Amino acid sequence: MYQINQSEQKTGKSNLWWALTLLCTSFFMVVTDSTSVYSALPSIEEELEFSLGGSEWIIIIYMLVFAGLVLLGGRISDYFGRRRMFTIGVIFFTLSAVLCGFSWSGEVLIFARLLQGISAAIMTPAALSIVINTFTDSKERNKAIGIWGAMGGIGATGGLLIGGPTTEWLGWEWIFFINLPIGILVLILTPFLLKESNDRTISDFDMAGAILVTAFLLMTAYLITGIPKHGLLSIPTLSLCIVSFLLLTAFIRVEKHAKSPLVPFRIFQSQTLVGGNLLILFAGMSVDGMLYIFTMFVQQLLGYTAFQFGLTMTAMTALSVVGVYAGQYFVSNYGLRAVGIMGMALLGIGMASINLLPVEHNTWLMLIALSVFGIGMGTSFVSAQIAALSNVNEADSGLASGIVETAFSVGGALGIAILATVSQVFSDNANPAVLTSSGVTHAFNIVVAFALVGIAISNYYFKKLYLG
Incomplete structure (x- = not known):
């Protein structure tokens, strides 16, 4: 009898x-899909005839x-059933990925990516919630969450590496079509491996809050990317500023009066949480903004193929892992202030090196600069995450984690919107779909500016926080 129970326990x-x-x-x-697009952007631009200042919306x-929508997605999955909403999310994510691959115009592709974003906002928090509720033992749960987190880094790296050869050998459509067999496999196995809860x-559910904040974010990005076309002080730009302000005001008002607000403002009483999320915000602006401009830079100006771009990114992504582990060690010994400053400084140095050194003539110089940037990326992210989550009550841990994910995505x-706008303003070219060296230089200078702001944030918010 004991042997049977032991066998059942092992099976469980x-x-x-x-x-x-x-x-x-x-x-x-989800993560691979979001990063593989970078490799394919120049090919997509050419085939779907995007102008410069348009493809970034992909x-x-x-x-x-x-x-x-990710915080709302988590609440909805908890109420209506985590497995049910996970399944719905996978179905729509897979179908929207297929629509992306079959897109016959830029407008259709952007609409399909919008559907993918909604699907990911349903699927991802549902999946993480299942992980947390499936592993009841605290040690096993921590191990499972660690594996989940590591999968994010692996997926981001894999997307950059897979996107290049897939685009070059099969076509950009296949970075989306590759989701079809994976999605079908997940759907087949879900009823057998996942329990409903x-x-x-x-x-x-604070639906109004979610809609208002999403509309505010989209309107703000549209405002930024429209500046080259309309002008900084034009009537359309000023009108969009007013609309964005009104949306933000309405969101704040809704959150203050909602029974279960999407983002309870009390959580921002923690100085380290605010500082950590601000650092994540500017680190995200630096990294994703750089990736968008860099893929255009090397493929349009230096003549790299999508495959070569993916290989070039290997140095940066591999060293970012080193930065994560180094950052964790140094936080315990030197505190968050020093590590946050160091991480953002390395981001700035790596970016400035690409601007100042003749990297277009020397691949090794480019790889060294990208390696420095990669170490800074990993170090800054880990210090920011520790700060954002270290002084949070256990009851608010899920909310704090969701805010971190939101800050990084925003x-x-x-970052992409700002750098695309800057590069467009300074790219005086007869072909509006191609960057110029001047546009790239000014865009990379903005990344250095982001890094300097990150240094200031670390210096101001992390003075008193030591974990060693």
Whole structure:
């Protein structure tokens, strides 16, 4: 009898880890899809005839819709059933990915990416919630969450590496079509590996707050990217400023009076949480903004193929992992202030090196500069995450984690919008779909400016926080 129970116990634990594998596969699909697009952007621009200042919306709309709806998606999945909403999210994410691949115009592709963002905002928090509720043992839960987090880094790296050869050998459509077999496999296995669970104590979803904040983010990005066309002080630009302000005001008012606000403002009483999220915001602006301009720079100006771009990114992504582990060690020994400053300084040095050194004539110089940038990326992210989550009550840990994800996505989207706008303003070219060296130089200078702001944030907010 004991042997039978022991066997059942082992089988049960085995099923838990198979369930985690399935959930991590879905997360890998989401993250890989978001980064593989960078390699394909120049090819997409050429085939769908995007102008400079238009293709960035392929990434921006996905990031901002995800950022605005992810907290709502988590609440909805907890109430209506985590497995049910996970399944719905996977179905729509897979179908919208297929629509992306079949897109016959830029407008259709951007609309399909909007649908992908909504689907990811449903699927991802549902999957993470299943992970947390499936592993009841605290040690196993921490291990599972660690594996989940690592999958994000692996997926981001994998997307950059997979996107290049896929685009070059099969066509940009296949960075989206590759989701179809993965999505089908996840859907087939979900009923066998995942159990349904919910929390019916939730009484309010704050739908209005989610819609308002998403509209505010999209309007702000549209305002920024429209400056080259309309002018900084033009009537259309000023009108969009007013609309953005009104949306933000309405969101704040709704959050103050909502029974269950999407973002309870009390959580921002923590100075380190505010500082950590601000640092994540500017680190995201630096990294994603740089990736958008860099893929155009090397493929349009230096003549790299999509495959060569992916290989070039290997140095940066590999060293970012080193930065993460180094950052964790140094935080314990030197405190968050020193590590945050160091991480953002390395981002700035790496970016300035690409601007100042003749990297277009020397691949090794480029790889060294990207390596420095990569170490800074990992170091700044880990210090920011520790700051944003270290002094949070256990009851608010899920909310704080969601805010971190939102800050990173918003930062990435705004960084792309700002750098695309700057590069367009300074790219005086007969062909509006191609960058110029002047546009790239000014855009990279803005990344250095982002890094300097990050240094100031670390210096101001992290003075008293030591974990060693």
